Amino acid sequence: MGIYTNLQIPALRRFPAPVSLAASSIFIGALALFITGLSSISQASDWILRSPGTLISVFYAGAIASGLNFSLQAWANQRGGPVLVAAYIPLQTVFSAFLGVVILDDPLHLGSVIGALFILIGLYLVIWGQRLHRLCKERECMATPFSGVADDIREPLLTETVSGETTTYGAIATS
Numbered sequence: 001m002g003i004y005t006n007l008q009i010p011a012l013r014r015f016p017a018p019v020s021l022a023a024s025s026i027f028i029g030a031l032a033l034f035i036t037g038l039s040s041i042s043q044a045s046d047w048i049l050r051s052p053g054t055l056i057s058v059f060y061a062g063a064i065a066s067g068l069n070f071s072l073q074a075w076a077n078q079r080g081g082p083v084l085v086a087a088y089i090p091l092q093t094v095f096s097a098f099l100g101v102v103i104l105d106d107p108l109h110l111g112s113v114i115g116a117l118f119i120l121i122g123l124y125l126v127i128w129g130q131r132l133h134r135l136c137k138e139r140e141c142m143a144t145p146f147s148g149v150a151d152d153i154r155e156p157l158l159t160e161t162v163s164g165e166t167t168t169y170g171a172i173a174t175s
Contacts, residue, residue: 002082002086004025005073005077005082005085005086006082008021008073008074008077008078008082009077009081009082012074012077012078016078018071018074018075018077018078019071019074019075021074022067022070022071022073022074023067023071025070026062026066026067026070030062073085076088080130083126083130084126084127084130087122087123087126087127088123090119090122090123091119091123093115093119094116094119094120097112097116098116
């Protein structure tokens with residue numbers, strides 16, 4: 001997933017439609033899975049979806065879960081970059097646990113709550129750091145990070161000036 005997210009940036013520069021990029025990516029993945037399925041399933045009857053529930057779940061998994069998910073990730077990648085997209089991916093686990101408690105009546109454990117809090121704190125720190133980075137770039141405080149520091153090739157790092165005399169420590173000769 002990380003490689004896919006990072007490779008989206010150059011693809012979105014050349015092909016700036018995130019939904020179409022996601023659709024083409026899903027199509028290529030589906031084609032690869034179809035070829036894998038053909039090689040692993042020998043009977044044609046195994047491909048038939050018999051119940052309406054199975055058809056609905058396959059449609060939901062393909063159109064909603066995959067299609068909407070990859071389209072939103074491509075859109076967010078285009079707007080915020082891969083760091084922001086990667087920071088939000090752990091929220092899928094938090095939402096899965098929450099929906100499991102609400103819909104499936106799963107038990108909620110203390111470790112799940114603590115893990116969810118750590119995920120939310122980490123997400124907040126990433127967003128906060130990106131905001132500070134963006135503000136600093138706008139104010140050009142990161143343009144020259146070492147502007148007040150003398151170049152240690154021209155002027156050695158350990159130099160002491162006492163009443164006109166310069167002493168350089170760590171060098172062979174001392175003046």
